[in-house]
Amino acid sequence: FYFYSAPENFSEEMLRGKRVIVTGASSGIGEQMAYHLARMEAHILLTARTEAKLQKVVERCLELGAASARYVSGSMEDTTFPEVVVKEAENTWGGLDMLILNHIGYSYFNYFNGDVGHVRKLLEINFLSYVAMTVHALPMLKESEGSIVVVSSLAGKTGNPFVAPYSATKFALDGFFSSLRHEFIIEKVNVSITLCILGYINTESAVRAVSHAIRGTPAPKEECALEIIKSGALRQRELHYPPGMMGSLLLLQAIAPEFFDSLIRSSYKVENVRRP
Ligand SMILES: NC(=O)C1=CN([C@@H]2O[C@H](COP(=O)(O)OP(=O)(O)OC[C@H]3O[C@@H](n4cnc5c(N)ncnc54)[C@H](OP(=O)(O)O)[C@@H]3O)[C@@H](O)[C@H]2O)C=CC1
Numbered sequence: 001f002y003f004y005s006a007p008e009n010f011s012e013e014m015l016r017g018k019r020v021i022v023t024g025a026s027s028g029i030g031e032q033m034a035y036h037l038a039r040m041e042a043h044i045l046l047t048a049r050t051e052a053k054l055q056k057v058v059e060r061c062l063e064l065g066a067a068s069a070r071y072v073s074g075s076m077e078d079t080t081f082p083e084v085v086v087k088e089a090e091n092t093w094g095g096l097d098m099l100i101l102n103h104i105g106y107s108y109f110n111y112f113n114g115d116v117g118h119v120r121k122l123l124e125i126n127f128l129s130y131v132a133m134t135v136h137a138l139p140m141l142k143e144s145e146g147s148i149v150v151v152s153s154l155a156g157k158t159g160n161p162f163v164a165p166y167s168a169t170k171f172a173l174d175g176f177f178s179s180l181r182h183e184f185i186i187e188k189v190n191v192s193i194t195l196c197i198l199g200y201i202n203t204e205s206a207v208r209a210v211s212h213a214i215r216g217t218p219a220p221k222e223e224c225a226l227e228i229i230k231s232g233a234l235r236q237r238e239l240h241y242p243p244g245m246m247g248s249l250l251l252l253q254a255i256a257p258e259f260f261d262s263l264i265r266s267s268y269k270v271e272n273v274r275r276p
């Protein structure tokens with residue numbers, strides 16, 4: 001509780017005038033983060049693949065009071081794209097205060113189908129592009145003593161059925177960024193790394209993918225987005241959202257792993273998941 005609880009000293013002014021990149025910002029949690037940042041009067045650079053959606057999000061951000069808002073569209077499957085996004089920030093602002101890595105590529109919610117190509121592609125989008133974005137942004141973040149926020153999942157801390165490729169990419173994020181955090185501390189690099197461990201959130205794509213097979217109600221994406229921004233601004237090590245159950249669940253996993261696994265399985269309506 002001591003390590004993971006958030007100090008309650010967040011103020012929206014912390015983001016005023018800050019230069020922030022948000023990936024996966026055309027929908028879901030990323031879109032909501034863009035709107036919060038706009039209300040907080042940050043400078044925002046958004047990215048995703050769908051230009052028409054990004055245009056609308058940028059328009060709304062400007063209405064909400066963003067200091068500035070722009071987008072770059074492209075796919076994180078393209079290995080050259082992370083550098084393009086970071087260069088856009090460098091050319092526009094000459095610096096960067098916060099990098100929010102949030103996008104994910106499409107994956108199925110079902111029994112693992114043996115498609116290694118899909119796992120490889122998902123690793124490129126959900127993991128390697130996060131590493132590449134970080135590498136390109138690091139000089140600017142060191143200069144500003146800024147923050148990296150990595151959006152992950154409960155499925156990046158615990159095994160779950162039906163999400164094997166997705167879960168692998170989220171575990172990889174924890175390994176990479178937790179290791180990097182050590183190195184920053186050893187080398188006195190004052191760039192914070194926040195890993196966000198999220199449970200089920202009510203975004204369109206998540207609800208579409210799993211509502212038939214998961215017991216329990218998803219948490220609201222608006223509040224989730226705000227908690228992610230707060231945790232980054234407060235330079236927290238990890239965010240666990242929704243609060244409450246999550247901390248004790250992870251403790252139970254360490255103490256009684258088999259029992260924990262059976263609890264995980266019981267949260268699924270497995271009869272509603274049919275092999276395609
Ligand atoms: N919703 C949930 O229940 C949970 C979500 N999370 C995490 O939260 C984050 C956001 O999830 P959520 O808002 O639900 O997801 P959404 O599906 O709503 O958003 C995904 C975003 O990623 C973009 N995207 C998809 N493919 C690519 C690609 N190849 N290159 C670049 N961008 C891409 C999408 O835009 P476009 O299609 O235009 O490219 C979209 O903006 C993810 O990291 C997810 O793992 C974690 C736990 C639970």
Ligand SMILES: C[C@H](CCC(=O)NCCS(=O)(=O)O)[C@H]1CC[C@H]2[C@@H]3C(=O)C[C@@H]4C[C@H](O)CC[C@]4(C)[C@H]3CC[C@]12C
Pocket residue numbers: 104105106107108109153154155156159160163166198199200201205206207209210214
């Ligand atoms: C299967 C979902 C991924 C849907 C997807 O592909 N989105 C991108 C669409 S796009 O390419 O068109 O933009 C999974 C996304 C979030 C997962 C959920 C999650 O991470 C929280 C829970 C973690 C738990 O351990 C397993 C169940 C989860 C609800 C999990 C379920 C699968 C996702 C919805």
